[in-house]
Amino acid sequence: MEPEPVFTERFTDARLGADLLWRDVRIERFPAPAPALFLDRDGVIVEEKLYLSNPDDTELLPGVDELIRAAHELGMAVVEITNQAGIAHGYFGWPEFVRVEKRLANVLSERGVGADAVFACPFHPQGRPLYRHENHPWRKPNHGMILEAARLMNLALDGSVLIGDKVSDLEAGRAAGLLLGVHVLTGHGREHEAASRALASARFPVTVVASAREAVRLLPGYASRHV
Numbered sequence: 001m002e003p004e005p006v007f008t009e010r011f012t013d014a015r016l017g018a019d020l021l022w023r024d025v026r027i028e029r030f031p032a033p034a035p036a037l038f039l040d041r042d043g044v045i046v047e048e049k050l051y052l053s054n055p056d057d058t059e060l061l062p063g064v065d066e067l068i069r070a071a072h073e074l075g076m077a078v079v080e081i082t083n084q085a086g087i088a089h090g091y092f093g094w095p096e097f098v099r100v101e102k103r104l105a106n107v108l109s110e111r112g113v114g115a116d117a118v119f120a121c122p123f124h125p126q127g128r129p130l131y132r133h134e135n136h137p138w139r140k141p142n143h144g145m146i147l148e149a150a151r152l153m154n155l156a157l158d159g160s161v162l163i164g165d166k167v168s169d170l171e172a173g174r175a176a177g178l179l180l181g182v183h184v185l186t187g188h189g190r191e192h193e194a195a196s197r198a199l200a201s202a203r204f205p206v207t208v209v210a211s212a213r214e215a216v217r218l219l220p221g222y223a224s225r226h227v
Protein backbone atom coordinates (compact mmCIF):
# COMPACT_ATOMS: atom_id res chain seq x y z
CA MET A 1 0.00 0.00 0.00
CA GLU A 2 1.22 3.49 -0.82
CA PRO A 3 2.04 5.44 2.33
CA GLU A 4 -0.20 8.44 2.98
CA PRO A 5 1.58 11.64 2.00
CA VAL A 6 2.77 13.53 5.06
CA PHE A 7 2.09 17.26 5.13
CA THR A 8 3.81 19.40 7.69
CA GLU A 9 3.90 23.10 8.55
CA ARG A 10 7.46 24.42 8.32
CA PHE A 11 6.74 27.59 10.29
CA THR A 12 7.59 27.22 13.96
CA ASP A 13 6.54 29.51 16.80
CA ALA A 14 5.87 28.66 20.43
CA ARG A 15 2.32 29.99 20.00
CA LEU A 16 1.52 27.55 17.17
CA GLY A 17 0.64 24.15 18.59
CA ALA A 18 1.44 20.75 17.09
CA ASP A 19 -2.32 20.71 16.45
CA LEU A 20 -1.82 23.78 14.18
CA LEU A 21 -3.95 25.99 16.44
CA TRP A 22 -2.81 29.43 17.60
CA ARG A 23 -2.74 30.16 21.34
CA ASP A 24 -1.17 33.45 22.38
CA VAL A 25 -1.97 34.04 26.05
CA ARG A 26 -0.23 37.18 27.31
CA ILE A 27 -1.32 37.31 30.95
CA GLU A 28 -1.14 35.05 33.98
CA ARG A 29 -4.00 32.65 34.60
CA PHE A 30 -6.67 34.28 36.81
CA PRO A 31 -6.69 32.89 40.37
CA ALA A 32 -10.51 32.98 40.38
CA PRO A 33 -12.79 32.76 37.31
CA ALA A 34 -12.89 36.15 35.54
CA PRO A 35 -15.39 37.39 32.97
CA ALA A 36 -14.11 38.06 29.46
CA LEU A 37 -14.86 40.16 26.44
CA PHE A 38 -14.43 37.97 23.35
CA LEU A 39 -13.77 39.93 20.18
CA ASP A 40 -13.78 38.73 16.61
CA ARG A 41 -10.93 40.41 14.71
CA ASP A 42 -11.85 41.10 11.07
CA GLY A 43 -14.79 43.49 10.89
CA VAL A 44 -14.85 44.10 14.65
CA ILE A 45 -11.35 45.12 15.80
CA VAL A 46 -10.01 45.99 12.36
CA GLU A 47 -11.57 46.96 9.06
CA GLU A 48 -12.71 43.89 7.05
CA LYS A 49 -10.21 43.47 4.18
CA LEU A 50 -11.11 39.99 2.84
CA TYR A 51 -8.24 37.76 3.99
CA LEU A 52 -6.17 40.46 5.66
CA SER A 53 -2.50 39.47 5.35
CA ASN A 54 -0.58 42.72 4.81
CA PRO A 55 0.17 44.66 8.00
CA ASP A 56 -0.19 47.92 6.04
CA ASP A 57 -3.87 47.08 5.49
CA THR A 58 -4.48 46.76 9.24
CA GLU A 59 -6.89 49.57 10.13
CA LEU A 60 -8.19 49.78 13.66
CA LEU A 61 -11.94 50.44 13.78
CA PRO A 62 -13.14 53.46 15.79
CA GLY A 63 -13.75 52.93 19.49
CA VAL A 64 -11.90 49.61 19.82
CA ASP A 65 -9.29 51.11 22.13
CA GLU A 66 -12.04 52.61 24.33
CA LEU A 67 -13.83 49.27 24.36
CA ILE A 68 -10.73 47.35 25.50
CA ARG A 69 -9.99 49.97 28.15
CA ALA A 70 -13.57 49.81 29.44
CA ALA A 71 -13.46 46.00 29.63
CA HIS A 72 -10.21 46.08 31.57
CA GLU A 73 -11.56 48.70 33.97
CA LEU A 74 -14.47 46.32 34.65
CA GLY A 75 -12.09 43.44 35.39
CA MET A 76 -12.80 41.60 32.14
CA ALA A 77 -10.12 39.78 30.14
CA VAL A 78 -10.01 40.77 26.47
CA VAL A 79 -9.69 37.79 24.14
CA GLU A 80 -9.47 37.90 20.35
CA ILE A 81 -10.91 34.83 18.62
CA THR A 82 -10.44 34.66 14.87
CA ASN A 83 -11.12 32.18 12.06
CA GLN A 84 -8.21 32.40 9.62
CA ALA A 85 -9.37 30.31 6.67
CA GLY A 86 -6.97 32.30 4.45
CA ILE A 87 -4.28 29.99 5.82
CA ALA A 88 -6.30 26.89 4.89
CA HIS A 89 -6.83 28.26 1.39
CA GLY A 90 -3.14 29.08 1.01
CA TYR A 91 -3.82 32.82 0.48
CA PHE A 92 -1.22 33.53 3.18
CA GLY A 93 0.67 31.72 5.91
CA TRP A 94 1.43 32.04 9.60
CA PRO A 95 4.27 34.56 9.03
CA GLU A 96 1.76 36.99 7.49
CA PHE A 97 -0.73 36.34 10.27
CA VAL A 98 2.01 37.09 12.81
CA ARG A 99 2.94 40.35 11.04
CA VAL A 100 -0.68 41.53 11.03
CA GLU A 101 -1.11 40.64 14.71
CA LYS A 102 2.11 42.42 15.57
CA ARG A 103 0.98 45.56 13.77
CA LEU A 104 -2.39 45.37 15.51
CA ALA A 105 -0.72 44.97 18.91
CA ASN A 106 1.51 47.97 18.17
CA VAL A 107 -1.39 50.15 17.08
CA LEU A 108 -3.30 49.24 20.24
CA SER A 109 -0.24 49.71 22.40
CA GLU A 110 0.21 53.25 21.05
CA ARG A 111 -3.25 53.88 22.46
CA GLY A 112 -2.32 52.33 25.78
CA VAL A 113 -4.34 49.11 25.44
CA GLY A 114 -3.98 45.53 24.20
CA ALA A 115 -5.66 42.14 24.01
CA ASP A 116 -4.84 39.65 26.76
CA ALA A 117 -4.93 36.67 24.42
CA VAL A 118 -5.37 35.74 20.77
CA PHE A 119 -6.72 32.41 19.52
CA ALA A 120 -6.85 31.58 15.81
CA CYS A 121 -8.26 28.65 13.84
CA PRO A 122 -6.74 28.09 10.38
CA PHE A 123 -8.93 25.12 9.35
CA HIS A 124 -11.58 25.09 6.63
CA PRO A 125 -13.63 22.29 5.01
CA GLN A 126 -12.24 23.22 1.56
CA GLY A 127 -8.70 23.98 2.72
CA ARG A 128 -5.46 22.48 1.42
CA PRO A 129 -4.78 19.05 2.94
CA LEU A 130 -2.89 20.09 6.07
CA TYR A 131 -5.63 22.56 6.99
CA ARG A 132 -8.68 20.75 5.64
CA HIS A 133 -11.21 19.84 8.28
CA GLU A 134 -14.88 19.11 7.75
CA ASN A 135 -16.04 20.73 10.99
CA HIS A 136 -13.19 21.79 13.23
CA PRO A 137 -14.30 22.34 16.83
CA TRP A 138 -12.37 25.63 16.93
CA ARG A 139 -13.80 27.07 13.73
CA LYS A 140 -16.69 29.39 14.51
CA PRO A 141 -19.70 28.81 14.66
CA ASN A 142 -18.16 26.14 16.92
CA HIS A 143 -17.02 27.37 20.30
CA GLY A 144 -13.69 25.56 20.75
CA MET A 145 -11.64 28.77 20.91
CA ILE A 146 -13.83 30.11 23.70
CA LEU A 147 -13.57 26.86 25.69
CA GLU A 148 -9.81 26.78 25.24
CA ALA A 149 -9.49 30.38 26.42
CA ALA A 150 -11.62 29.57 29.47
CA ARG A 151 -9.51 26.51 30.26
CA LEU A 152 -6.15 28.25 29.92
CA MET A 153 -7.07 31.60 31.47
CA ASN A 154 -9.73 30.58 34.02
CA LEU A 155 -12.66 32.55 32.62
CA ALA A 156 -16.24 32.74 33.85
CA LEU A 157 -18.10 32.16 30.59
CA ASP A 158 -21.52 32.84 32.12
CA GLY A 159 -20.33 36.37 32.88
CA SER A 160 -18.71 36.95 29.50
CA VAL A 161 -19.67 38.96 26.42
CA LEU A 162 -18.87 38.34 22.74
CA ILE A 163 -18.78 40.92 19.96
CA GLY A 164 -18.95 39.80 16.34
CA ASP A 165 -19.99 40.94 12.87
CA LYS A 166 -21.16 37.53 11.61
CA VAL A 167 -23.85 35.19 12.83
CA SER A 168 -21.17 32.48 13.20
CA ASP A 169 -19.49 34.62 15.89
CA LEU A 170 -22.74 34.93 17.80
CA GLU A 171 -23.47 31.21 17.41
CA ALA A 172 -20.14 30.40 19.04
CA GLY A 173 -20.97 32.73 21.92
CA ARG A 174 -24.37 31.17 22.39
CA ALA A 175 -22.95 27.62 22.28
CA ALA A 176 -20.42 28.59 24.96
CA GLY A 177 -23.17 29.81 27.28
CA LEU A 178 -22.02 33.44 27.33
CA LEU A 179 -24.08 36.13 29.00
CA LEU A 180 -24.54 38.39 25.97
CA GLY A 181 -23.89 38.59 22.25
CA VAL A 182 -23.27 41.95 20.62
CA HIS A 183 -23.63 42.20 16.87
CA VAL A 184 -21.82 45.16 15.29
CA LEU A 185 -22.77 46.61 11.92
CA THR A 186 -19.14 47.09 10.82
CA GLY A 187 -17.48 44.40 8.64
CA HIS A 188 -20.10 41.92 7.42
CA GLY A 189 -22.50 43.19 10.06
CA ARG A 190 -25.23 44.47 7.77
CA GLU A 191 -25.55 41.23 5.78
CA HIS A 192 -25.61 39.18 8.97
CA GLU A 193 -27.80 41.40 11.14
CA ALA A 194 -31.09 39.54 10.65
CA ALA A 195 -29.52 36.12 11.23
CA SER A 196 -27.80 37.29 14.41
CA ARG A 197 -31.03 38.84 15.71
CA ALA A 198 -32.81 35.54 15.04
CA LEU A 199 -30.39 33.77 17.41
CA ALA A 200 -31.43 35.84 20.39
CA SER A 201 -33.17 34.08 23.26
CA ALA A 202 -33.89 34.79 26.92
CA ARG A 203 -30.77 32.84 27.83
CA PHE A 204 -28.59 34.49 25.18
CA PRO A 205 -29.70 38.03 24.36
CA VAL A 206 -28.26 39.64 21.23
CA THR A 207 -27.85 43.40 21.05
CA VAL A 208 -27.16 45.16 17.76
CA VAL A 209 -24.95 48.25 17.77
CA ALA A 210 -23.36 50.34 15.04
CA SER A 211 -19.76 49.78 16.06
CA ALA A 212 -17.30 48.85 18.79
CA ARG A 213 -17.54 52.42 20.05
CA GLU A 214 -21.26 52.00 20.69
CA ALA A 215 -20.64 48.69 22.49
CA VAL A 216 -18.64 50.48 25.21
CA ARG A 217 -21.76 51.66 26.98
CA LEU A 218 -23.24 48.14 27.13
CA LEU A 219 -20.45 46.61 29.17
CA PRO A 220 -21.02 48.05 32.66
CA GLY A 221 -24.57 46.72 32.86
CA TYR A 222 -23.45 43.20 32.05
CA ALA A 223 -20.16 43.12 33.91
CA SER A 224 -21.97 44.05 37.13
CA ARG A 225 -24.23 40.99 36.82
CA HIS A 226 -21.21 38.80 37.39
CA VAL A 227 -19.82 38.60 41.01
Ligand SMILES: [Mg+2]
Pocket: 040, 041, 042, 043, 044, 164, 165, 166, 187, 188
Ligand atom coordinates in the same frame (compact mmCIF):
# COMPACT_ATOMS: atom_id res chain seq x y z
MG1 LIG B 1 -15.52 39.11 11.35
